Amino acid sequence: MQRFSFLSLARNALSHHEGWRRAWRSPPLREAYDVVIVGAGGHGLSTAYHLAKEHGISNVAVIEKGWLGGGNTARNTHTIRANFLRDVSIRFHDVSVKLYEQLSRELNYNILFSQRSMIDLIQSWGKLRDLRRRSLAMALHGPAYDLISVDELRRRIPAMGDLSGVRLPPLAGMAHPQAAMARHDAVAWSYARAADARGVEIHQHTEVTGFLRDARGRITGVETSRGTVRAGQVALATAGNTSHVAAKAGLSLPLVTRNLQAFVSEPVKPIIDVIVNCPDVGLYVMQSDKGELVIGGGTDPIPSYRQGCHVATFEDVVASLVELFPRFKALRMMRQWGGAIEFAYDASPIISKTGVEGLLVSTGWYGGFKSIPVGGLTYAHLIATGTPHPLAEAFGLDRFTGLRFLLEAGTVAQR
């Protein structure tokens, strides 16, 4: 791997930056691998990296129907946080935040990590009780989630308008200082580069069309648009489309896919330096490094793979935005997009073996950008050792049998 450093930048500047090598190879597709990971997004690439790094398994192919990092990794709002309700979720995402803090150094790639806090605006007594409960649950595990006054809210978010006239005046706020943003493409690219350097092969534009099975029904490989590939294990990391791909192996999962949309305004001068989240009205807003306001809300309330704009939700979000930030009325929106995210029946992630031998799933990521490092770490552990990582023991599919649901309130599903 060609390392980035001040020296290498200076050296390449002398040759007009024409001497940089490709960050990862595009080798020919081989006939067999120890592990095939389906989906070269953040989770798939992070899993491949950890398989090679911690478990010495580098005979791995990551296959991707589109381009690297072009699915939900490119369609989220790059927020990283650990303010969850369940003990296992808090511990899991706390580790993820800590891994993110070190990621640029570990992968020798600047992911533009910016730990700028998330401020929740609380506009109902029910939500205040709910978030206080989350705050107390989090106090047991480390990440901070502190109650702040309305005066402090005004001080931290000066862009807010006069609050006296809003329909639900803010009652208080919650501050989560560990929350951060990072450049989403850089996360995918840095993992791809680091995994490739450890021998992992990445195959883009290679769509899985079916599964190979032996006489006992065990999965022994995949049929792809570029030929048949045999594999010791097949691990799905196909955010949004996991039900669709798993159905080809006859597997049914407790998932529903929905559209989560976001949009960005034209760029303006710095005006918001925290991530503002308003769970009562379904709105969040932050400002990107380019100056654009990144705005989103809740998921569209219907099953959908469209990755588009659901007008009813769009109107809701914009109405909430201009009520709390009247000065943003003058902004023009530049881009809008949607990501197909899948919810498990209990809104917690699934990192698990399945009823089909040789096939594993990592799914249920309600906005899984925040969990890319720890998702890969724990999924790689499961693939390599056959047993769940201690951080992810609760995320098995077996929790549904026996109805041991892990109902999570810290997700975008909660509104």
Next chain:
Amino acid sequence: MLQISCPWCGTRPEGEFICLGEAVPPRPDPAALSEAEWAAALANRANIRGLHAERWWHVRSCGRILTIWRDTVSHAIVPPPDGTAALEVKP
């Protein structure tokens, strides 16, 4: 915004309804199933990418529940391919 045909009220905007999700078969008798089968019946969904049947509750009007066929990629609502009319389902 989707325009949904309610058999009782005519074509109405989506905002009058709440989507109840994929139309799942009636609940089986849990006593007749294993734990795994019961969990699957309760939680698993086909989650089809394409045409599927789903239930909508006309909560801000007649209050009834109906079934429509909608493509989850294009969001186009089409006549039921099996020829059935939009059914009322008791909540």
